[in-house]
Amino acid sequence: MRDVFEIRAQDAGGRVGDLHVPRADVTVETPALLPVVNPNVITVDPARFDEFGAEILITNSYIIKRDDDLAARAREEGLHDLLGFDGAIMTDSGSFQLSEYGEIDTDTEEILAFQHEIGSDIGTPVDIPTPPDVDRARAEEELRTTQERLELAETVDVGDMLVNAPVQGSTYPDLREEAGAHAYATDLDVFPVGAAVPMMNDYRYDDVARAVAGAKRGLGADAPVHLFGAGHPMMFALAVALGCDLFDSAAYALYARDDRYLTVHGTEQLADLHHFPCSCPICTEHAPEDVRRMPDAAREELLAEHNLHVSFTELRRVKQAVRDGDLLELVEARAHAHPRTLDGYRALLDHAGQYEASDPASKDAFFYASAESARRPEVLRHRERLARLSPEGRVLLTEGPRHDGYDDCWRVTPPFGPYPSALSEVYPLTAETPANMDREGYEAAAKGVARLAGEHPDAEFTLAHESWPADALDYVPPRVETLDLGEDRLTGPEDEA
Numbered sequence: 001m002r003d004v005f006e007i008r009a010q011d012a013g014g015r016v017g018d019l020h021v022p023r024a025d026v027t028v029e030t031p032a033l034l035p036v037v038n039p040n041v042i043t044v045d046p047a048r049f050d051e052f053g054a055e056i057l058i059t060n061s062y063i064i065k066r067d068d069d070l071a072a073r074a075r076e077e078g079l080h081d082l083l084g085f086d087g088a089i090m091t092d093s094g095s096f097q098l099s100e101y102g103e104i105d106t107d108t109e110e111i112l113a114f115q116h117e118i119g120s121d122i123g124t125p126v127d128i129p130t131p132p133d134v135d136r137a138r139a140e141e142e143l144r145t146t147q148e149r150l151e152l153a154e155t156v157d158v159g160d161m162l163v164n165a166p167v168q169g170s171t172y173p174d175l176r177e178e179a180g181a182h183a184y185a186t187d188l189d190v191f192p193v194g195a196a197v198p199m200m201n202d203y204r205y206d207d208v209a210r211a212v213a214g215a216k217r218g219l220g221a222d223a224p225v226h227l228f229g230a231g232h233p234m235m236f237a238l239a240v241a242l243g244c245d246l247f248d249s250a251a252y253a254l255y256a257r258d259d260r261y262l263t264v265h266g267t268e269q270l271a272d273l274h275h276f277p278c279s280c281p282i283c284t285e286h287a288p289e290d291v292r293r294m295p296d297a298a299r300e301e302l303l304a305e306h307n308l309h310v311s312f313t314e315l316r317r318v319k320q321a322v323r324d325g326d327l328l329e330l331v332e333a334r335a336h337a338h339p340r341t342l343d344g345y346r347a348l349l350d351h352a353g354q355y356e357a358s359d360p361a362s363k364d365a366f367f368y369a370s371a372e373s374a375r376r377p378e379v380l381r382h383r384e385r386l387a388r389l390s391p392e393g394r395v396l397l398t399e400g401p402r403h404d405g406y407d408d409c410w411r412v413t414p415p416f417g418p419y420p421s422a423l424s425e426v427y428p429l430t431a432e433t434p435a436n437m438d439r440e441g442y443e444a445a446a447k448g449v450a451r452l453a454g455e456h457p458d459a460e461f462t463l464a465h466e467s468w469p470a471d472a473l474d475y476v477p478p479r480v481e482t483l484d485l486g487e488d489r490l491t492g493p494e495d496e497a
């Protein structure tokens, strides 16, 4: 058990937790967003970060160390006074510069010692951020180097500073898993999924999802996970559902510099906005036209403030969704606002079995909001549960009325499939589903019927359905008799209960 992290609530792979940061003597509620602060280019004064809800920020120790004046001040005053921030401070090591420029002028021991010296609360070794799509030999070789650096980092005396153990592996999910397992076996504290920035910049949220899911398979459930470089609020819900606890945003400042306005659905250009679709203080007090007329620095600061507000608002919404048990409904809503987040959500659903384990067995209600809902962990879990039930004799599975010409009569409901009537008030079978179900919902139900028939070869099944589409019925094995309630009549004595 890692005592720096406590999980308070869970939904799908997402969790609300407490990250204890001993050196700062603060507890950060997760999921947490760390605004990125470039000490040379301050867009929003870190002293004001608590107005937005930031409890932790991230800055780059390598940038500070390379600048003699900054380094001297950081040594003298400490990082918290230098930046004017009394929350927790995480520092990066220069790995990003290494990935951008090919070399850096420091190493793991030196940079960890420097981070400790200037008062960082969470430091980072010099790992190798392997880009996406490299050949496997390179990904493996660089991962070995990263793993050596993590082992070296364990030996550096950094007092009560927490230390990041980045998880690399490029776009190879099995390497991410191996890297996760190795990092988790060290005594390091926080686990960033590294080198996601190039994928995130290209909106490759499906590859991000596969990388995170891979890392999560290797890491223990109690590991706090940081998605390095994830700063766009449109993907927070997805990233949390995948099991990420920390994010950092340079986007709030970088986008503001280019007159870009963040929303939970994507990015808008200030030039295109007639109205601000937001109720933050910036957007209620200003009109886009007025902001466009402002001098560069003032305009950039206002946009950056809006970008922070919208990001922290989304994070609060995500946390509430985890507590309410409707995180996947939120992910689905975000997924249907942008094709790239939909790609990410579909990649998450490819791993629904992995996320089923941490998903609470009971929540308020399951809302079937689109075809993707048919692949949610709850649907898989119900299908697994069919193996443990005991249908006997001739069993009617029906969407219509009960019929006493059978030994037993079960309900059948898309997308879940069959279940005994006694379970009909049990989550997720209380689901709200559309009157016009889609093909995926019927197919999922038919797979449930197939699973039940496969698990219980001694029972006989009749499926009485309300005109399911033929390609859904193709999943029902031949030994299950099917009746279309719209056309066929059940034989035997009528008895509707």
Ligand SMILES: [Zn+2]
Residues within 6 Å of the ligand: 276, 278, 279, 280, 281, 282, 283, 284, 306, 307, 309, 310
């Ligand atoms: Zn706003």
